Amino acid sequence: MKIMDILVKDAVLMDLESRTKHEALAEMAGALSRQEAGLEAGRLLEVLLEREKLQSTGIGEGVAIPHGRMPGLGRLVATFARSREGVDFESIDGQATHLFFLLVVPEHSGGQHLKALARISRFFRDAAFRERLLSSEQLEDVCRAIEEEDAKF
Amino acid sequence: MTDRPVLEREVTVQSELGLHARPAASFAALSNRFQSEIWVSRGSDEEWVNGKSVLSLLSLAAAQGTRLRIRAEGEDAREALEALEDLIRESRETRETGTDA
Numbered sequence: 001m002k003i004m005d006i007l008v009k010d011a012v013l014m015d016l017e018s019r020t021k022h023e024a025l026a027e028m029a030g031a032l033s034r035q036e037a038g039l040e041a042g043r044l045l046e047v048l049l050e051r052e053k054l055q056s057t058g059i060g061e062g063v064a065i066p067h068g069r070m071p072g073l074g075r076l077v078a079t080f081a082r083s084r085e086g087v088d089f090e091s092i093d094g095q096a097t098h099l100f101f102l103l104v105v106p107e108h109s110g111g112q113h114l115k116a117l118a119r120i121s122r123f124f125r126d127a128a129f130r131e132r133l134l135s136s137e138q139l140e141d142v143c144r145a146i147e148e149e150d151a152k153f
Numbered sequence: 154m155t156d157r158p159v160l161e162r163e164v165t166v167q168s169e170l171g172l173h174a175r176p177a178a179s180f181a182a183l184s185n186r187f188q189s190e191i192w193v194s195r196g197s198d199e200e201w202v203n204g205k206s207v208l209s210l211l212s213l214a215a216a217q218g219t220r221l222r223i224r225a226e227g228e229d230a231r232e233a234l235e236a237l238e239d240l241i242r243e244s245r246e247t248r249e250t251g252t253d254a
């Protein structure tokens with residue numbers, strides 16, 4: 001599985017306007033649902049908020065991977081968002097979150113879900129990759145960075 | 154140069170959903186309570202990742218049944234390994250009982 005195959009490019013947000021967790025999730029859910037027929041923004045937001053209640057997906061190092069399962073969805077979809085100022089995402093290390101990778105998976109996709117999480121985590125655990133996404137000017141720079149990682153393994 | 158204890162043991166991931174985001178976060182949080190450095194590797198894989206980082210743990214893609222090696226280096230290595238082994242053993246949630254991922 002390549003990340004570029006599941007990333008909905010037109011839903012990427014280079015500058016999140018939101019400063020709170022709820023707003024940030026709503027902004028990302030809105031952007032993704034506008035591009036993806038069959039994904040309803042309100043329902044997606046509900047699913048994401050439910051998941052956050054269990055434990056924040058702000059997993060530290062400035063990164064969050066909000067995710068959820070959507071019944072009826074035909075395939076994995078993902079988007080990326082960035083906040084230069086940072087969002088208080090209740091992250092586990094208490095630091096502001098700047099990089100968001102939103103993953104939405106069909107109801108029955110246990111293995112695929114874990115693989116997608118693993119792959120994106122492998123990218124994000126590299127400080128140089130995180131820095132590159134933070135300093136990207138254009139969407140194309142972000143896509144190039146992801147494509148290069150995708151090509152590595 | 155260093156005479157601090159280095160201990161290692163192997164555990165098998167029990168959770169039906171594997172070492173997904175929440176168990177990985179629990180593992181990292183528990184690891185962070187110990188002074189020892191914690192390293193984790195898949196079975197025979199030679200790549201060791203930082204057990205105190207959720208991103209690193211998630212990158213293992215450890216599905217149910219995956220054998221993980223946990224290595225602890227430091228004064229409290231034994232206690233750390235016992236606690237982490239218990240955590241992996243106890244996380245047996247299934248689709249029916251746990252809200253997933």
